[in-house]
Amino acid sequence: MTAPTVFALTFASAVLPTPSVSVPPTSLPPEKFPISITEPRIASSPLSSTVSVRPEVEIQPEFSSEVAPLVSVPRSGGQLYLQRLSALKIGKLYTRLPSDSFREIWQNSSVQPTYEQWRKLLALEAKAVSRRNGDRQLSILLGDSLSLWFPGDRLPQSQIWLNQGISGDTTWNILARLPDIANTRPDQIYVMAGVNDLKMGASDAEIIWNMQRILKQLRAMHPRTKVIVESILPTRTPRIPSDRIININQQLQELARQEGATYLDLFAQFADHDGQILSEYTTDGIHLTAQGYATWQTVFQDSDTRVAAAPVLAN
Known part of the structure; x- marks a missing residue:
């Protein structure tokens, strides 16, 4: 039997925009990484990222509907962002959950996270995965x-x-x-x-x-x-x-x-x-x-x- 994959992540202050999130109980796969997250606040804090002789290109994230036109899945960048953040809060990666997970949290959201906030979220997911067991x-x-x-x-x-x-x-x-x-x-x-x-x-x-x-x-x-x-x-x-x-x-x-x-x-x-x-x-x-x-x-x-x-x- 494959050993469960366990992740662990603790971060004191995530610079991520989100409303107060109440996560309902749900049936989830065994991969889990216990995390402790204080409620994020809306903010934008650039991360240090120097690239050779040329600076990073300024990116305006796209917030269009780029996936299947189904109401049960996120259809904007902001909705996908909130789904992923909600998954991280309960110690999960969104890729291991049903595509409609946390729908009640993101379905009416119009939040538009910045590039820096997206990068911060992805970095937190990577940090969680780096502490996995299994x-x-x-x-x-x-x-x-x-x-x-x-x-x-x-x-x-x-x-x-x-x-x-x-x-x-x-x-x-x-x-x-x-x-x-x-x-x-x-x-x-x-x-x-x-x-x-x-x-x-x-x-x-x-x-x-x-x-x-x-x-x-x-x-x-x-x-x-x-x-x-x-x-x-x-x-x-x-x-x-x-x-x-x-x-x-x-x-x-x-x-x-x-x-x-x-x-x-x-x-x-x-x-x-x-x-x-x-x-x-x-x-x-x-x-x-x-x-x-x-x-x-x-x-x-x-x-x-x-x-x-x-x-x-x-x-």
Whole structure:
């Protein structure tokens, strides 16, 4: 029998916006990390995160409906934020709970947490996971809104999933957030980034350079972890030509090989004959529909064996 995974986290003052939360009893899986949380207050306190010669890109988090149009699941960034905070308060990760958990808390909320508050919440989740007991594997999703909105019930439940995606994030900001997962001891890390860099005018070379630094830092932090570089998905926006995405993906594939990571090609599964994302897979030309995430889930499942068999190249 697999030993229960136990987490432990205590923090005196979380800088997170939330109303007073009363959490009802519910039937929950065995993974639990006892925590003691004083009621958070609405505030914004930037975290220190210096990145080389260029500062982090200022991010305005997106608060659009990017998931299936169901009233039983969070449909805005603020609603998802409150769901995750509520889960953390009872010692759980939201990815291990039903998708409609704490609905009475978030369903009528219009709160819009800042980028700094999102990062603080994700850092607290990572800190909790770092104190886990048990032998269940841990996988991390590291990226932007595409990773953020991956439905928890579509992730393989044989392992723990720590979602470290933030809406609007770029390779620069992801690089700055890496210290937040330094102590998590993951088995796999899935990295998808670059589309927001393209939206903001970054060059192909800049994206590849940042991705190389991300991979090198991940390898230094977690030398025995399998790192999976996911391709940039196709889009339906003239601001991001498909030939640029194809070119960057080719470079990402070679970069993954050089850095001892595994490359996971999602582009081919999502693109039409013109190199654009299939219309049924996207809500707005970039973000995904439920069908899009179902396809991503299929690629995850199909790649499990290949990822498991891939060697880990420690420095």
